[in-house]
Amino acid sequence: MSQGLVISDLTLEFAHGRGRAAAVDRCSLMVRSKEILGLVGESGSGKSLTALACLGLTPSNCRASGSVRVNGDEIVGAFEATLTNLRGRRIAMIFQNPMTALNPYFTIGNQMVGVIRQHFPIDRSEAKQEAAAALKQAGLTDVVLNRYPHQMSGGQLQRAMIAMAIACKPEVLIADEPTTALDVTVQARILSLLRSLADQGMGILLITHDLGVVAQVADRVAVMYSGRIIESGDLNQVFSATAHPYSLGLMEASPMMGMGRRKLRAIPGVVPDFRSRPAGCAFRDRCAQAQDVCALGVVPQTEIAAEHQVRCHFPIRESQGAELK
Amino acid sequence: MSSSTSSRLFSWLARYIAWSRRNIFVTICATGFGLIVLMALLAPFLGLADPKQIDFAAKLLRPSSTHWFGTDGLGRDIFSGVVHGARVSLLVAFGVVFIAAAIGIPIGLVSGYAGGWVDTFFMRISDVFLAFPPLLLPITLSALLGPGLFNATCAVAISWFPWYARLIRSSVLTVKSELYIQSARAIGTNPFSIAMHHVLPNSLSPVVVQASLDFGFAILTTASLSFIGMGAVPPTVEWGLMVASSRSVFLEYWWTAMFPGLAIFLTVFFANVVVDGVRDSLDPKLRGAP
Amino acid sequence: MLSYFLRRLAMMFLIILGVAIFTFVLSRALPGSPVEMMLGSKPTADQIRQAREELGLDRPVAEQLGRYVFQLAKGQLGTSMRTGRPVVEEIRVRLSATAELVTLALLLAVGLGLPLGILSAAQRNRWADHLTRMLAVSGVAVPVFFLGILLQMTFYGVLGWLPLQGRIDSIVILDHPVQAVTGFLLIDTLLSGNTSAFRNAFLHLALPTLTLMLASLATILRSTRNMMIDVLATDYIRTARAYGATQRTTYFVLALKPTLVPLLTIIGLAYGFMLGGSVITEVLFDWPGIGAYIVESVVTNDYPAVLGVTLIISTLYLSINLVVDMLYFALDPRISA
Numbered sequence: 001m002s003q004g005l006v007i008s009d010l011t012l013e014f015a016h017g018r019g020r021a022a023a024v025d026r027c028s029l030m031v032r033s034k035e036i037l038g039l040v041g042e043s044g045s046g047k048s049l050t051a052l053a054c055l056g057l058t059p060s061n062c063r064a065s066g067s068v069r070v071n072g073d074e075i076v077g078a079f080e081a082t083l084t085n086l087r088g089r090r091i092a093m094i095f096q097n098p099m100t101a102l103n104p105y106f107t108i109g110n111q112m113v114g115v116i117r118q119h120f121p122i123d124r125s126e127a128k129q130e131a132a133a134a135l136k137q138a139g140l141t142d143v144v145l146n147r148y149p150h151q152m153s154g155g156q157l158q159r160a161m162i163a164m165a166i167a168c169k170p171e172v173l174i175a176d177e178p179t180t181a182l183d184v185t186v187q188a189r190i191l192s193l194l195r196s197l198a199d200q201g202m203g204i205l206l207i208t209h210d211l212g213v214v215a216q217v218a219d220r221v222a223v224m225y226s227g228r229i230i231e232s233g234d235l236n237q238v239f240s241a242t243a244h245p246y247s248l249g250l251m252e253a254s255p256m257m258g259m260g261r262r263k264l265r266a267i268p269g270v271v272p273d274f275r276s277r278p279a280g281c282a283f284r285d286r287c288a289q290a291q292d293v294c295a296l297g298v299v300p301q302t303e304i305a306a307e308h309q310v311r312c313h314f315p316i317r318e319s320q321g322a323e324l325k
Numbered sequence: 326m327s328s329s330t331s332s333r334l335f336s337w338l339a340r341y342i343a344w345s346r347r348n349i350f351v352t353i354c355a356t357g358f359g360l361i362v363l364m365a366l367l368a369p370f371l372g373l374a375d376p377k378q379i380d381f382a383a384k385l386l387r388p389s390s391t392h393w394f395g396t397d398g399l400g401r402d403i404f405s406g407v408v409h410g411a412r413v414s415l416l417v418a419f420g421v422v423f424i425a426a427a428i429g430i431p432i433g434l435v436s437g438y439a440g441g442w443v444d445t446f447f448m449r450i451s452d453v454f455l456a457f458p459p460l461l462l463p464i465t466l467s468a469l470l471g472p473g474l475f476n477a478t479c480a481v482a483i484s485w486f487p488w489y490a491r492l493i494r495s496s497v498l499t500v501k502s503e504l505y506i507q508s509a510r511a512i513g514t515n516p517f518s519i520a521m522h523h524v525l526p527n528s529l530s531p532v533v534v535q536a537s538l539d540f541g542f543a544i545l546t547t548a549s550l551s552f553i554g555m556g557a558v559p560p561t562v563e564w565g566l567m568v569a570s571s572r573s574v575f576l577e578y579w580w581t582a583m584f585p586g587l588a589i590f591l592t593v594f595f596a597n598v599v600v601d602g603v604r605d606s607l608d609p610k611l612r613g614a615p
Numbered sequence: 616m617l618s619y620f621l622r623r624l625a626m627m628f629l630i631i632l633g634v635a636i637f638t639f640v641l642s643r644a645l646p647g648s649p650v651e652m653m654l655g656s657k658p659t660a661d662q663i664r665q666a667r668e669e670l671g672l673d674r675p676v677a678e679q680l681g682r683y684v685f686q687l688a689k690g691q692l693g694t695s696m697r698t699g700r701p702v703v704e705e706i707r708v709r710l711s712a713t714a715e716l717v718t719l720a721l722l723l724a725v726g727l728g729l730p731l732g733i734l735s736a737a738q739r740n741r742w743a744d745h746l747t748r749m750l751a752v753s754g755v756a757v758p759v760f761f762l763g764i765l766l767q768m769t770f771y772g773v774l775g776w777l778p779l780q781g782r783i784d785s786i787v788i789l790d791h792p793v794q795a796v797t798g799f800l801l802i803d804t805l806l807s808g809n810t811s812a813f814r815n816a817f818l819h820l821a822l823p824t825l826t827l828m829l830a831s832l833a834t835i836l837r838s839t840r841n842m843m844i845d846v847l848a849t850d851y852i853r854t855a856r857a858y859g860a861t862q863r864t865t866y867f868v869l870a871l872k873p874t875l876v877p878l879l880t881i882i883g884l885a886y887g888f889m890l891g892g893s894v895i896t897e898v899l900f901d902w903p904g905i906g907a908y909i910v911e912s913v914v915t916n917d918y919p920a921v922l923g924v925t926l927i928i929s930t931l932y933l934s935i936n937l938v939v940d941m942l943y944f945a946l947d948p949r950i951s952a
Contacts, residue, residue: 055857080862088858095857100850104949105872114868115858148948164858452626453633456929458891461909465925468913469644545758552760553898553910568760575764576772586761594756601752 003071004203005031005054005091005172010066010076012049012058012227014274021275024050025227026066026298031172031203036194038218038235039207040250044271046227047207051174054205055093056083071171089119092165096177098157102149109145112164119168130167138163139193155186162193166202173197174205179213191217211254215239220307223247226282227274233308243304243315245287281312289314344606351602358595365411376405376562385578395580397571403580407588410564413557414592417478418543422536424482429489430525430532436490437497438524444494451487463546467555474547474563477556481546485539492535496528503527537600541593548589564589616944616951623940627933631926635687638925639680642918683922692926693919697912702923706905710927711798712782713897713904717889719801719820720828725882728832732839737866739844747836754833759892763826763899770822777821780901787815823900827892831885838881842874849873876946883939887932 012024024046031037041047052058054068056075068075070091075083095101103111112131113124120127132142138159149157158178165173175194179187195217198204206218214221214235222232223244231244242248249267269286272278278285280295287294291313299311345352380400388395394403436447454462466480500506501524509519548565550556557563559570564585571581686693692702735747770777778784783793783800791812796803801820804813846852847870855869894906901907905924912920944950 057853057857084859084861086859087856093857095850095854097850101854103851103855103869103873105876105947106869107948111855114860114864118859118861118864150949161854449629449633452630453637456630456634456933457925458887458928458932460891460894461925461928464894464909464913465638465641465921468916469641541756545756548758549760549895552758552895554914555910565758565760568758568764572764576768579768579772582761582764582768586758586764589758590753590756590761593758594753597752597756 003069004033004035005029005174005205006067006069007050007054008067008069010050010053010064010068012046012053013063013065014061015063016275018275020063021277023062023227023274024053025274027224027227027229029205029222029229029232031205033171033201033203034198035219036198036204036206036217038214038221039205039224040209040211040214040221041224042209042271044226044273045224046274047224048176050224051093051176051205051207054091054172054174055087085119088115088165088170089168090170091172091174092168092170093174093176094158094161094165094178097181098154098161099149099181101161102157104149107146107148108152108160108164112145112167115164116167131163134163134167135160137166139189154182155190158182158186158190159193162190162197166197170202172203172205174207176207177209178206180208180210187213188216211250212256215256223250226272226277228282228311230283230312231308231310233305237305237308241305241308243308243310244283244312245289245316246283248316348602348606351598354595354598354602357591358599361411361592361595362415364408365415368409368412371408373405373408374402376401376409377560378402385574385581388580394584395578397567397581398574398578399570403567403584406562406567407564407584409562410567410585410588411592413474413561413563414544414548414589417474417547418540420478421481421485421543421547422539424479425485425539426489426532426536428482429486429491430493432486433490433493434497434525434528437494438501447490448494451490454484454487457484460546460549463550464553464555467550472555472558474551474557474561477547477550481543481550488535489532492531493528496531497524500524500527534604537603538597540600541596544589544593544596616941619944620941623937627937630933631930632684634929635684635922635926636680638922639683642916642921643676643679687926692923695912695917695920697915697917697920702919705908705920706923706927708798709903709905709908712902713890713893713906715799715801716820716823716827716896716902716904717886717893718799719824720889721831721882721886723824724828724831724835724885728835729839729878732836733843733866733871735836735840736843736847737862744840747840751833751837751840754829754836757829759826759830759895760899762829763822763896766822766825767899778819782819782903783812783816784819787812823896823902826899827889827896830892831889834885834888835878835881838878839874842877843870846870846873876943879939879942879946883935886935890928890932 007027007029010024010027011022013020013022027046027050029037029039029050039047039050049058049062053064054070054075056078058064064076066076070086073082073086073090075086078086102108106114109128109131112134113127116122116127116130117124120130122130128145131145135142135144140156140159140163144152144156144160149160152160162178173194178194179190182190191213194204194206198217198219206214208214218235220233221235221238222229223238223246224230225246231238231242231247238247239251242251246267249265252262252265253267255264267286272282272285278295280297281287281290281299284290284294293313299313301309301311302315303309304315378401380396382400383392383396384398384400386392386396386400392402392404394407397403397406432447436444462484463477463480466483467477470476470480506519506523509523547556548563548568551563551565552569554569557566559566567585568582568589571578571585575582683693690703692706694700695702695705698705731747731750735744738744767779771779791809793800793803793809793812794807796806800816801813804810804816843866847865852865852870855865860869890905893902893904894909896902897904897906898910905928908920909924909928911917912924
């Protein structure tokens with residue numbers, strides 16, 4: 001089993017009017033092969049930025065520290081030459097909006113062959129065969145090779161993107177909101193495709209704001225709030241024994257099948273901008289059980305069960321019902 | 326002035342100063358352009374030599390303390406000529422743009438608003454106008470109207486009005502289908518009133534943009550016409566004409582061509598930079614955060 | 616696509632007809648009479664009447680127009696009142712002189728403008744970008760005649776490297792005559808191995824070409840830069856980078872095509888602009904081209920010549936626009952496929 005994706009203490013800082021602020025703050029994650037890790041959070045939580053950091057594609061005004069290792073190779077601070085070799089080959093990413101994510105001036109086949117030949121010294125016809133094989137694996141025929149993006153539907157395009165991602169057989173795949181722009185029925189099929197890829201050996205980091213998506217395919221889940229991982233662990237653990245007040249709030253605010261009839265409850269307040277985060281726990285202003293200690297310093301991570309960590313001074317035990325302000 | 330007005334003014338001023346510091350180059354060019362405008366406005370009051378005064382005894386003198394830019398083939402002071410020429414050129418450019426818009430806007434408005442065969446008629450006519458490459462039509466029209474700067478101004482304006490008509494027309498077409506126009510019609514407002522009070526104000530911005538971009542082109546076009554003898558005629562003091570009259574002597578007497586030419590270049594340069602700078606800062610695309 | 620092309624072609628003919636009528640009306644409205652000019656000083660009333668009859672100028676205007684259009688349909692542009700030669704002939708000779716100049720200027724403008732624009736976009740907001748942007752703004756602000764004069768002062772007046780005016784020295788033509796094949800001196804001299812004429816023609820071409828190309832260079836540079844910056848910010852370029860595309864591949868393959876296709880329109884406009892701008896350049900450099908011909912004809916009220924030139928140039932301009940639009944159609948997969 002390969003090491004997959006290991007993120008340790010990743011911090012992504014931006015300069016702003018009054019100094020520097022971390023949009024992603026000491027994030028640690030691990031995606032092993034054959035598993036899907038769902039990274040959940042609202043917009044502005046820093047999840048997409050984390051994904052970009054795994055490929056070394058953060059904007060130029062962003063300073064990265066910490067470590068991101070793909071199969072042992074370090075991404076943070078690596079030379080551009082190293083990164084172009086790793087991107088697509090060891091770690092690949094699929095993006096949220098498939099309609100704009102592919103070059104409209106070149107055929108799908110052309111783009112895939114370009115990527116394949118970037119990483120393997122083979123000729124065009126061989127590369128084309130590889131591309132066709134990848135398309136097949138993603139559920140498309142090789143007719144797609146000669147199609148232009150505007151001639152395909154959203155679902156087909158996302159499959160084509162996945163095909164491009166798996167063409168070079170990377171160990172790690174990052175899927176950034178892969179189903180958000182698609183219809184629900186198409187969504188299910190894309191998710192099952194991702195599941196089968198994981199079963200065949202890939203490690204997948206699935207980024208989404210939709211808990212329903214996570215519930216369907218993920219093995220493990222991590223919840224991100226204001227740039228920090230506040231809860232992570234095995235899917236069943238986190239869903240049934242939710243420990244962090246924010247995670248619980250998310251659960252209660254998400255319409256999900258299988259949870260019986262219940263009222264959806266919104267979490268009052270808004271996610272703080274990373275530039276004006278309160279000291280201590282970022283969620284304390286919206287949390288019903290916040291105490292004075294929550295305002296002091298970095299909240300340590302507690303392991304409340306095997307395969308279940310939470311970053312809270314007062315994690316919710318099963319006997320307690322959670323109440324929100 | 327009440328305190329709230331003065332505090333608003335101050336904040337506006339503060340923002341403007343901050344913008345100027347970020348866009349130093351644009352600010353410098355704006356200052357340059359402002360100086361030229363000032364020069365044009367104050368020309369008759371600066372106590373300069375008469376730019377039309379011919380003095381064969383003083384012909385082709387090098388730049389010196391008496392004649393800062395030297396004298397031309399007829400002994401006229403070039404510095405004075407350049408300063409007075411600013412008046413002419415700026416006035417002409419403004420005239421071109423104004424007349425072109427004044428003709429084009431009503432036509433485009435009517436064409437877009439009325440639609441139907443009126444629209445088709447005007448659009449075919451503008452197609453014919455736009456079939457001429459730049460300068461060709463101004464030359465022919467200029468010859469038709471006769472020599473003189475005013476005629477040249479009209480010639481250029483007439484050549485350009487179809488652009489403005491088209492711009493207004495497409496704005497009108499967009500605005501026409503907007504909901505608030507339909508509701509105005511539904512309550513029975515008369516079409517003329519709709520046109521003037523609703524359609525026109527909302528369609529003007531591309532025209533304003535085009536007009537400001539055209540300002541520099543207007544200066545260049547009229548100067549070019551004067552250069553080939555179809556615009557300003559002596560004794561008018563005009564930069565293009567000054568360069569033209571230097572053609573026989575410029576090789577040995579560089580100042581006769583250099584200063585008027587530089588004047589044209591700098592004026593158009595400053596104007597273009599300022600227009601671009603203002604446009605860029607108003608462009609929401611460029612404002613956005615990462 | 617074919618139906619679009621045919622429709623555009625039909626429209627073009629209609630517009631040209633419109634141009635013909637428009638110019639005809641204009642030319643009849645031109646002040647002064649060419650007849651007086653032709654006959655010299657103090658013609659008698661009889662002479663005038665006779666000349667007018669010969670030229671068909673005594674007929675009602677509507678009839679004159681009708682005849683003219685009829686002639687046009689037969690491909691005839693009439694005879695120049697100034698020189699007595701067929702207008703078509705004169706235009707043909709002078710057009711090749713302008714064509715050589717404009718084509719060379721356009722090649723230079725694109726050949727320099729495109730790479731500089733890419734460089735500018737790649738080095739955005741660094742010194743290379745600032746320099747090229749300065750060039751772009753200056754290039755558009757410089758009056759063509761002033762640029763020409765500056766170049767003449769420098770390269771002829773001071774350095775003496777290049778000739779002042781003209782297309783080729785008559786001495787060279789006498790000693791080494793050139794067989795006209797294409798009308799382009801550079802090509803014709805090479806075809807017959809006439810190196811001294813080639814060199815002479817080349818030297819004469821240098822300054823006018825530089826003068827004419829600067830404004831277009833500036834426009835192409837600027838458009839390339841802006842378009843490329845927009846392309847570089849797209850999602851699909853981000854995807855390409857995420858899959859390991861190198862800088863070189865990104866700039867010269869993946870971002871280039873999306874930039875080039877819309878750039879074609881700009882290049883077409885530049886070509887048209889140069890057709891007009893050549894007037895100034897040709898007057899300044901005494902270049903025997905169409906631009907100078909227009910000025911001569913207009914000044915002498917030579918109706919057929921003015922009409923003929925206007926029609927030919929407008930047709931050319933419209934054709935170029937049509938070609939550019941069709942190319943756009945063909946090259947943009949979102950429309951053609």
